Amino acid sequence: MIAKLLFIVTFIGAGFSLQLKQVVILSRHNIRTPLTTNLQLLTPKRWPKWNGETGFLTPKGRKLEQAMGRYFADWIIEEKLLLDKCSRNQVFVYSNTRERTIQTAKSFAEGAFGECAEVYYKNMTGMDPVFNPVIRNDSEEFREVVLSEMQAQLNNIDVKDALLRLNKIVDVKDSEYCKTEHVCDLSEVKNKIVFEVNKEPDVVGAIQLGNTLVDAFLMAYYDGMKEDDVAWGQIRTAQEWESFLKIVKAYHKIRFQTKLLDKDxxxxxxxxxxxxxxxxxxxxxxxxxxxxxILSLMSALNFKDYSLDGQFEKTPIGGKVVFEKWYEEENDRELLRVRYVYQSSKQIRDGVEASLQHPPLEALLQMEDCAVDENGYCPWNDFIRKFNIV
Structure with a gap:
């Protein structure tokens, strides 16, 4: 709120006035259960019990998303974008076809607009093509360049220390994976790039296994499980989380943030x-x-690197990239501001519900070829031009 007040004072004092004209949000789903049922193969230890099917939104995730919806509705009404919370013909909520995204969208819409907004999603079993991050270009030249870029990314990562620590946390030497695959050290599992048209780019091997384990630990942390049920009590400090999240960040960077591949x-x-x-x-x-x-879109639009205070992740659970279109009357021009609106790792774990009185955290985002002024705004036309290039 302080930053917002400073912004208002700055522009009023300078004789300028800005009016919010449109908001477009790209959101990640909120807290879900782990994505795999094969976790037990990697450890002889017993995993904590989740109440919900694989990859489904949790009750806590639903509650946090409802609060985030209320926060955004209150904000856009305060900014006079909408007159009230029942402006049905001015709102569109669109979800991918996965349960966790549909329920996140429904929770957001319910918190924001009650029964005055419906959630649109396609009636299909597969991924909605709009959200499906698969390889589409089937040319051999594209394949060769992308494989080279992905391999270069893979060659430059070093997460061996984190993988060695994961060995100890899960006790992989006594796991079923060790007995059947005869690989008893995660850091020794070879990484192999998987490139197949109409499928997501992937890296199979040590980094994928590490990502799967850390993701499960992180969801348990977010959902508020007891400390002893989060990685069996062996990850407790922010520094420890950061060290393990290097695996997750590297895994996603290789898959979705190499040039050419991101745009595809x-x-x-x-x-x-x-x-x-x-x-x-x-x-x-x-x-x-x-x-x-979020990762592929931001890479394709040439967003500059950013950091999110208080967060272990680069794309936090429930986090939102918020594109705001503003009109500056003094100079008769349209401007863009882009923010990452999110909750800290601790806020999510503690179940802190966002509101205007207790707003979520935010980080101002910037793109190449769309230079921002001292208040974080870039010319709208410069932004739109990017869509005629990418």
Whole structure:
């Protein structure tokens, strides 16, 4: 709120006035259960019990998302983008087809607008093509360049220390994986890049196994499980979390943030958002997808590197990339501001519900070729031009 007040004072004092014209949010789903049922193969220890199917939104995730919806609705009404919480014809909430994204979108819409907003999602068993981060370019030249870029990324990462520590946490030497695969040290598992058209790019091996384990630990931490049930009590400090999250960040960077590949896997989302930004008739859009969508889109649009205070993740659970279109009357021009709105790792674990009185954290984001002024705004036309290039 302090930053917001300073912004208002700055522009009023300078004789300028800004009016919020449109908000487009790309959100990651909120807290979910782990994505794999094969975790037991990697350890002789007993995993904590989750109440919910694999990859489903948890009750706590639903509650946090409802609060985030209320926060955003209160904010856009305060900014006079909408007159009230029942502006049905000015709101569009769109989800991918996965349960965790649908329920996140429904929770957000319920918290924000009650029964005055419906969630749209396609009636299909597979991923919605708009959100599906798969390889689409089937040319051999593209394949060769991308494989080279992915391999270069893979060659430059060093997460061996973290993998060795994971060995001890899960006791992999006594696991079923060790007995059947005869690999009893995660750091010794070879990494192999998987490139197949119409499938997500992947890296199979040590880094993928490490990502799976750390993700399960992190979801347990977020969901508020007892400390002894989070990695069996063996990850307790922020520094320890940061060391293990290096595996997750490296895994996603290789898969979704190499040049050429990012634009390809994000191509359908880029096309959809480009149309919304240029022709969208609604004032408030919310798209709910996955970390892969955020990472590939931000890379494709050449976002500069950023950091999120108080967060272990680069794309936090429930976090939102918020594109804001503002109109500056004094100079008769449109401006863009982009923020990452999120909750800290501790706020999520503690179940802190966002509100105007206790707002979530935020980080100002910047893109190459869309220079921002001292208040974080770049020319709208410079931003739109990017969609005619990517």
């Amino acid at each position: 896997v994000a191509s359908t989302l880029l096309k959809y958002l480009g149309d919304v930004f240029q022709n969208g008739s609604k004032k408030f859009y919310v798209l709910v997808g996955h970390d892969a969508n």
